[in-house]
Structures are given as structure tokens and as C-alpha cells.
Amino acid sequence: MDLNYINTMNSKKISITSILVAGALSMAIAQEKTKPEETEVYTPVPKIVQAAGVFSPAPSDAIILFDGKDLSKWVMTNDRDKPAVWPVANKVFTVKKGPGSGNIETKQSFGNYQLHMEWQVPANIQGKGQGRGNGGLFLASLGKGDAGYELQILDSYKNDTYTNGQAGSIYKQSVPLANPTNKPGQWNSYDVIWIAPTFNDDKSLKTPARVTVLFNGVLIQNNFELKGPTQYIGDPAYKQAHGPSPIKLQTHGDPSAPISFRNIWIREL
Secondary structure (H helix, E strand, O other): OOHHHHHHHHHHHHHHHHHHHHHHHHHHHHHOOOOHHHHOOOOOOOEEOOOOOOOOOOOOOOEEEEOOOOOOOEEEOOEEEEEOOOOEEOOEEEOOOOOOOOOEEEOOOEOOEEEEEEEEOOOOOOOOHHHOOOEEEEEEEOOOOOOEEEEEEOOOOOOOOOHHHOOOOEOOOEOOOEEOOOOOOOOEEEEEEEEOOEEOOOOOEEEOOEEEEEEOOEEEEEEEEOOOOOOOOOOOOOOOOOOOEOOEEEEOOOOOOOOEEEEEEEEEO
């Protein structure tokens, strides 16, 4: 075989290898996220909408997750053998502050569902941005900590922050279509239609999760297709196959603004 031809082919192989290696390095560098700010967006800014009433009685076929009496249908996320310890008073329960606190989640696991819940931040709330009534409704809990798919809870009444982190956002994934947040001290409601993700036998993604959300009766998430579980830093991706999951409420360590909840019910779909 011609020696010049062999040398030419070897050079081409080296060039192709160099291109592939350089491309892989570029992708690795691009995907490496070290700061949460890299996934925060500030536009578009959802328009402010005057909300309707928030209270919604449970349908006859609903499962009542909180009836105003106790948290018997909830447990601590970090130890599911322990009952939820958030205090209940006056038909409302409130995020527990201080030692012994933590996220709580339902005893029961759910696949597809319709969920209603009402939440409130105190009238005398302080702080700004993400430090103002921060919490979260995890539409499917994936275990300890903040693992799962988060619908953000935040006081977004005249409170600027990154828009994919304001109330009604699918945190760090989808900006809400509007901002109907009520004033601090008034109740807000979420009505959620959740279609859980499905996975193949080899645990690869079959169909992504989808969610529709009404916030105080206003459509803010319209059949949004989630890119994966919530990520505080970096891009979301489906890395863990799972089936029906509990619903979780997050405590965010914001002592100035303990969030309260009432009237929580769910319908399995």
C-alpha cells in the first residue's frame, strides 16, 4: 500500500480524534454549573392579575389530606416513621421553626392527580426576594431533602426575584403565565393537575411529567412538560426512575415568615 496514503489516513484519524476530544471537553465545560444564578431568569415578567376567591370545597370523591384537625395523613420526610410535627391550630397548620423541623410529606403515594391546597404568608412578613415567605409544594417527592418536582411557594406580591423562582413557577424551569398573588395575610390557592412521568423497563424515560396549575383561579402553568426533577444548581434531567410518590411540603428555614396551610384535598386520576 502507498506509504503516502497510509500517512494521510493516519492524519485524518488523528484530526477526527482531536475534534471528538475537543467537542467532549467543550460539552463538559458548558454543562458544568457552579452557581445557582446561571439558571435564574428575569424575563418575561408575568403580568399582575386580580385574583378571584380561593376557597374550594372538596368534591365527594376526594381524599382529604388536611381536614383542619390534625396531620394524621402526613409524616416527616427525613424519617417516614415519624409523624409530621408542624403545629395545628384554628383549622390551619404552619411550618415548624427551629430544631426538630423539616419537610413533611403524605403517607400515601400518588400517580396522576388533581390537587387543591391553600397557603398564606403572615401579614407582617419581612425580607425580600427569595427570603420572603419561601416554601415549596413538591408534586412528587423523591426522598429526603428537597428531591422532587417543585411548584414554588413565595410571597410574590410586590416582591421582585428571578421570575422562574417566583410564586407559581415550576422552580428553575417554567415562569408562570401571570402573577395573581394576594397580599400578605390573605389566602392563596393552588389547583394542580399532575401527570406523573413514566419509565421503561430499563429505567429510561418513557414520558415526561406534565403539569397544569391554577393560582387563585388564574391559569399560570398550561400543561407544562417538565425537564426533570428540580435542580437548584444546573439543568434538570430525569436520572431516577420512580413510580407513585408522596406529595411534599418544604420548610425553607425562613423564620420571619412561617407559611400556613389549610383545605388540602386530592383526587386520583
